[in-house]
Amino acid sequence: MQQLTISFIGGGNMAEALIAGLRNAGHEGAKIWVSEPQQARRDFLMQTYAVKVSADNAEVAKAADVLVLAVKPQQMKPALNGLSAELKADVTVVSIAAGISSSVLHEWLGDRVSIVRVMPNTPALVGAGMSALYSDADELHKQRAEYVLKACGESVRVERESQMHAVTALSGSGPAYFFLMAEIMKATGVKLGLSEELASQLAAQTALGAGKMLTESDRTAEQLRHQVTSPGGTTQAALDEMYEMGLPAAVRKGVIAASKRSEELAG
Numbered sequence: 145m146q147q148l149t150i151s152f153i154g155g156g157n158m159a160e161a162l163i164a165g166l167r168n169a170g171h172e173g174a175k176i177w178v179s180e181p182q183q184a185r186r187d188f189l190m191q192t193y194a195v196k197v198s199a200d201n202a203e204v205a206k207a208a209d210v211l212v213l214a215v216k217p218q219q220m221k222p223a224l225n226g227l228s229a230e231l232k233a234d235v236t237v238v239s240i241a242a243g244i245s246s247s248v249l250h251e252w253l254g255d256r257v258s259i260v261r262v263m264p265n266t267p268a269l270v271g272a273g274m275s276a277l278y279s280d281a282d283e284l285h286k287q288r289a290e291y292v293l294k295a296c297g298e299s300v301r302v303e304r305e306s307q308m309h310a311v312t313a314l315s316g317s318g319p320a321y322f323f324l325m326a327e328i329m330k331a332t333g334v335k336l337g338l339s340e341e342l343a344s345q346l347a348a349q350t351a352l353g354a355g356k357m358l359t360e361s362d363r364t365a366e367q368l369r370h371q372v373t374s375p376g377g378t379t380q381a382a383l384d385e386m387y388e389m390g391l392p393a394a395v396r397k398g399v400i401a402a403s404k405r406s407e408e409l410a411g
């Protein structure tokens with residue numbers, strides 16, 4: 145079957161993660177176009193993923209069956225300038241930008257365009273992405289977006305666009321919370337006498353193992369935590385200290401701050 149042409153406006157971190165997922169899933173490089181202002185970045189993407197690159201947004205937009213908007217929210221309006229007239233009649237526009245609503249995208253691209261809002265995350269780069277989508281466009285457009293997302297991991301639909309703020313705060317930004325935890329665990333392991341390499345390996349493999357248990361076990365996170373925590377043991381000592389230092393409140397406030405920031409970006 146003929147593959148869709150998937151074009152990206154912006155070839156940064158998140159675009160690369162989706163491109164890697166698509167390529168790993170067998171999508172042809174010749175059917176992926178990327179527009180990106182920086183020559184060095186274009187060269188990198190072309191050499192690494194064998195995709196087509198351009199400095200001209202209109203050129204890649206014109207070719208697209210699916211057009212992924214992958215610039216920062218603040219860069220979006222200028223990046224879309226003049227693109228509306230270039231789009232195919234049945235194009236699916238997938239915006240991955242935090243905050244920017246479908247109605248604002250319609251203002252910038254016109255009412256006739258079918259828009260799917262998506263919040264992916266960077267683990268798409270290794271096929272372990274988590275994405276959520278919202279759209280009131282036809283089913284075909286949602287399925288096209290899901291084709292991209294499912295090449296990169298899991299994908300779910302949300303019923304209300306307003307839920308995208310919470311999604312962004314959990315799974316969009318979420319990898320950074322776990323990376324921070326790994327950074328702190330590694331640095332502390334080094335302080336306790338381990339080599340950098342060993343401390344990194346212990347933190348990373350532990351994160352992977354915990355993540356696999358969370359996704360594969362039918363137990364809740366709380367139950368899995370209890371399994372590790374022997375009464376009066378080492379884990380109990382760690383968790384008591386973490387609670388005492390306010391870790392749960394810090395995480396809760398952080399997630400709420402991310403959701404609020406997404407709402408601000410919408411404004």
Ligand SMILES: NC(=O)C1=CN([C@@H]2O[C@H](COP(=O)(O)OP(=O)(O)OC[C@H]3O[C@@H](n4cnc5c(N)ncnc54)[C@H](OP(=O)(O)O)[C@@H]3O)[C@@H](O)[C@H]2O)C=CC1
Nearest residue numbers: 154155156157158214215216217219223240241242264265
């Ligand atoms: N990173 C993440 O984990 C996630 C990001 N997102 C969303 O993805 C989007 C992109 O984020 P991210 O990949 O991190 O950002 P990046 O800054 O890495 O990527 C954006 C890219 O777009 C380029 N660009 C800027 N202006 C234009 C333009 N007018 N036309 C074409 N390309 C342009 C930038 O070039 P230059 O550097 O020269 O400005 C940059 O290479 C954001 O809207 C973000 O909200 C969503 C989920 C997760």
Ligand SMILES: O=C(O)[C@@H]1CCC=N1
Nearest residue numbers: 241242312316317318
């Ligand atoms: O930090 C950001 O704004 C983007 C959106 C979610 C993850 N990265």
